[in-house]
Amino acid sequence: MVRQNADWIGPFESDEGVPQTIRDNKGRNQYFMIPLLLGLIGFFFQFNRDPKRFAATLMLFILTGLALVIYLNSPPIEPRERDYIYVGSYYVFAFWIGFSVLAIGNALLKRKAAKSVVIASIAIGMLAPFILAKENWDDHDRSGRYLSVDSARNFLASCAPNAILFTGGDNDTFPLWYIQEVEGFRTDVRVVVMSYYETDWYIDQTATKMNDSEAFPYSLDIENYREGTNDALYVSEMAQFVGQAVDLNDYLDVIKRDVEAFKIPMQSGDKIMRVPTDILKLEVDTAKVLDMGIIPNNLREYITPTMFFALKKDRNGELQSRILTKGQMMLLDLIANNNWERPIYFNYTSVSGLSFNLDPYLVQEGMAYRLLPIMNPNGRGRDQVNTDLMYKNITEEMRFRGLDDPGANLNEDYRGFIQNHRSMFTTLSDALIQEGDTARAKEMLDMGMEKMPAEAAPYDVSSIGFVQGYFDIGEPDKATKMAMEMASQFDSEVSYLQDRYRYNRELSIKLQGLRYLEALLSSNGKLEEAEKVRLMLEAQNIRSEADRRNF
Numbered sequence: 001m002v003r004q005n006a007d008w009i010g011p012f013e014s015d016e017g018v019p020q021t022i023r024d025n026k027g028r029n030q031y032f033m034i035p036l037l038l039g040l041i042g043f044f045f046q047f048n049r050d051p052k053r054f055a056a057t058l059m060l061f062i063l064t065g066l067a068l069v070i071y072l073n074s075p076p077i078e079p080r081e082r083d084y085i086y087v088g089s090y091y092v093f094a095f096w097i098g099f100s101v102l103a104i105g106n107a108l109l110k111r112k113a114a115k116s117v118v119i120a121s122i123a124i125g126m127l128a129p130f131i132l133a134k135e136n137w138d139d140h141d142r143s144g145r146y147l148s149v150d151s152a153r154n155f156l157a158s159c160a161p162n163a164i165l166f167t168g169g170d171n172d173t174f175p176l177w178y179i180q181e182v183e184g185f186r187t188d189v190r191v192v193v194m195s196y197y198e199t200d201w202y203i204d205q206t207a208t209k210m211n212d213s214e215a216f217p218y219s220l221d222i223e224n225y226r227e228g229t230n231d232a233l234y235v236s237e238m239a240q241f242v243g244q245a246v247d248l249n250d251y252l253d254v255i256k257r258d259v260e261a262f263k264i265p266m267q268s269g270d271k272i273m274r275v276p277t278d279i280l281k282l283e284v285d286t287a288k289v290l291d292m293g294i295i296p297n298n299l300r301e302y303i304t305p306t307m308f309f310a311l312k313k314d315r316n317g318e319l320q321s322r323i324l325t326k327g328q329m330m331l332l333d334l335i336a337n338n339n340w341e342r343p344i345y346f347n348y349t350s351v352s353g354l355s356f357n358l359d360p361y362l363v364q365e366g367m368a369y370r371l372l373p374i375m376n377p378n379g380r381g382r383d384q385v386n387t388d389l390m391y392k393n394i395t396e397e398m399r400f401r402g403l404d405d406p407g408a409n410l411n412e413d414y415r416g417f418i419q420n421h422r423s424m425f426t427t428l429s430d431a432l433i434q435e436g437d438t439a440r441a442k443e444m445l446d447m448g449m450e451k452m453p454a455e456a457a458p459y460d461v462s463s464i465g466f467v468q469g470y471f472d473i474g475e476p477d478k479a480t481k482m483a484m485e486m487a488s489q490f491d492s493e494v495s496y497l498q499d500r501y502r503y504n505r506e507l508s509i510k511l512q513g514l515r516y517l518e519a520l521l522s523s524n525g526k527l528e529e530a531e532k533v534r535l536m537l538e539a540q541n542i543r544s545e546a547d548r549r550n551f
Contacts, residue, residue, distance in 0.1 A: 035097060035128045042099030045106075057092055064088025080171075080413075097128065144408035146401035151367075151417045152179040156186040157397035158366025158390075160294075160343040162213065163189045165368060166197075166331070168349025180211070187211035194350045197327030200226045217337045218330065219252050225326055230255065230273055233324040234264055235311060238276040245279040245308055248336050255329070275324050278311040280356070282336055284373040289340055295372060296386040298435065299363065304375040309356045321355045328355055335371065344371045348420070366393040367424055385431035391440060394428065400451040410457050418452055419462045426465025430472075438473045445469045459486045461513045464520070471524045480526050484533075487517050491536045498540065511540065 046054045065086050074082060104124050152175035159165055167173040173193045179185045190213035196202040203225055206216045224230060233255075254262050255273060263271040286305050289295060295303055309332065312320045331354075338344065345368040351358055360376040362369040363384045376384055402408050403418060410418065425448030432441035445466055454463070463486060470479035490510045497507040514537050521530035 034131060038100040038124075038128055039093050039096045041103050042096030045099050045103035046096065057095065061089050061092040064092070138409060139411070141409050144402045144405050145410070145414065146399070147403060147414065147417050147421075148175050149179055149183075150399040150401055151421070152176045153185060154398040154421070155347065155367045156180070156189050158368040158393055159186070159189050159345050160365075160370075161188055163343040163345055164192060164213075164216070164334075165189055165345045165347070166192050166194055166350040167347050168353055169193065169195055172347055172349055188213055190216075194327055194331075194353060197330060198231075198325055203326075203330055214342075216334055217339075217341075218333050219249075219337050220256055220330065220333050224255055224258070225330060230329060231326050233273045233275050233329060235275040235278060235319060235322040235324060236264060237278065238262075238274065241277040244277060245281040246277045248280045248282045248309070248332060251276070251280060252333055252336060275311075278313075278319060280309045280332065282307045282309070285339075286373070289373055292340060294340060294343070295374065296363065296389065298387060299372075299374050299384060302374045302377050302384075304373050307361055307373055309358070311356050312354075324355055332356075340373075345369060346371070364424075364427060365389050366398070367420065383427075383431075385428060387428065387431050387435060387437070390428050391432075391444070394424070394444070394447075403452045404450070404456050406456045408456065415457055415460060418457045419460045422448060422452055422460070422462040423465065426462065426469055429469045430465070433469070433472050441469065442473050442475075445473070454485065454489075459489050461509055461516075464513060464516055467517070467520060471520070476524060476526070479524070480521065480529055483517050483521055483526075484529055487514060487533045487536060490514050490517075491540070494540050511537070514540075 046057065065088070068086060072085070074085075101122070101124070104120070108120055155165065155172075155176060156179065165176070167176065170193075173191060176191045180187050180189070180191070188211070190206065190210065192206060193202075197206075200222065204222070207218060209215050258273075260271075262274045262276060264274050265271050284303075284305050284307060286303050289303065290300070311324075314320055335344065345365075346358070346362065347368055351362065351369060358371060361371055361374060363372050363374060363386050364370075365386045366389075370386075374384060400421070403410070403421075425444050429441040429444040429448075432438070432444065449466060463482075467479045467483045467486070470476070470482065490513050494507060494510045494514070497504050497510070514533055518530050518533040518537065521527075521533060
């Protein structure tokens with residue numbers, strides 16, 4: 001299957017088994033020089049015919065291209081493509097491509113081919129855009145893709161009325177704002193971006209009513225969070241609080257009163273507010289919370305009178321960060337003063353970026369996690385599920401349009417949304433299995449595979465949860481068949497990636513997926529299939545070791 005000297009197509013002898021994205025890109029590089037050659041023709045044509053305007057055009061090309069590369073010194077890894085930064089240089093090069101038509105036309109005129117000049121020039125000039133359109137149309141075709149909108153809808157549909165939903169950044173926020181502001185869906189939910197929440201003007205916005213969402217209740221005021229004030233709070237344990245958890249409301253009062261004793265002097269002469277302990281606590285009126293009816297029936301026994309917000313630590317017991325940001329300070333203020341009147345939710349990216357740990361108190365109700373005074377009985381984070389509500393949200397409130405369409409351009413970036421949705425199905429299925437409700441667990445597994453089949457969206461590591469689920473509900477044949485399909489796909493993708501990268505995050509993830517599939521098959525008595533996966537891993541490890549020696 002693997003070739004030592006693979007050509008463009010990579011490690012595959014034929015298109016059989018090759019991921020769709022690889023097949024789509026096969027052979028495209030042979031065309032890329034046509035626009036370049038035409039641009040160079042136009043470049044020298046303008047240089048010879050109009051040196052003064054050429055100098056101005058060249059300066060614009062350099063300033064909006066190479067000069068920006070040097071000035072910005074962009075890092076090699078970005079969350080998304082940043083090529084729009086250099087769009088000015090693209091326009092200039094497009095001018096030169098246009099000038100190439102004049103250059104070719106003039107060359108033909110010199111050969112006295114006047115009758116064919118117009119036709120030939122147009123034909124040659126149209127060659128590049130025609131080929132580019134032909135080869136790139138499917139990469140840029142968005143028809144049949146609805147998950148950008150549906151994912152936003154599904155997040156908002158996961159939230160109770162009048163909720164507050166915290167998000168992490170642009171990609172997981174802008175679709176939510178679109179569906180609220182343009183389509184008018186769930187305008188009662190206030191979407192808060194944690195990255196913006198670090199600014200005073202954005203905090204001020206949350207303290208005012210917007211659409212159908214009321215203002216947030218805060219104990220701190222503008223004097224406590226204006227720009228330059230409490231931008232960062234430094235975690236440094238004070239002697240009188242060693243080994244203790246400080247009451248959150250008491251600490252917020254210290255910030256509000258700007259108590260001098262809690263400040264640390266800096267070398268610059270400024271002072272920074274101190275967080276005097278690595279654990280803050282919040283007392284909960286459990287009787288009131290139970291009367292409000294916000295605690296799921298399956299989790300009522302785990303309600304806690306005290307919530308502890310411990311700063312995150314690494315494996316060595318050291319704090320991951322000694323900084324509590326302004327936005328996190330205001331989040332704690334909101335939690336303390338909200339009194340459970342408004343539901344507070346988080347998506348994965350927002351809660352993962354916090355310096356303190358909320359995981360033991362998060363309950364999944366769909367695509368979002370709700371903060372509730374429930375202590376996770378397993379001692380782990382983010383595996384508590386409101387099964388009845390999550391089941392209702394998935395089956396009645398959510399949409400999954402176009403994810404079963406093999407013809408839709410569900411590219412690699414887009415599949416991140418799909419992976420999140422697959423994980424939602426397997427999380428609910430696992431929780432239902434723990435409750436002994438195998439009928440609804442099977443329904444969720446079947447629905448997930450029906451809405452997001454591998455024919456349209458190739459398997460990812462989150463799909464392994466479906467294999468585990470089918471084993472758990474007593475459908476080993478279906479689980480085994482799916483596991484071997486995944487293993488074959490992962491093995492092909494690993495081979496392709498190993499031919500191109502010494503190290504690649506996706507490569508590491510797919511290898512881990514193969515290892516987990518081997519263990520899963522073996523633990524469920526599918527020894528023959530587990531051995532096949534083990535041999536795949538062995539072959540890949542041999543290739544990796546050979547590559548390292550050659551390198």
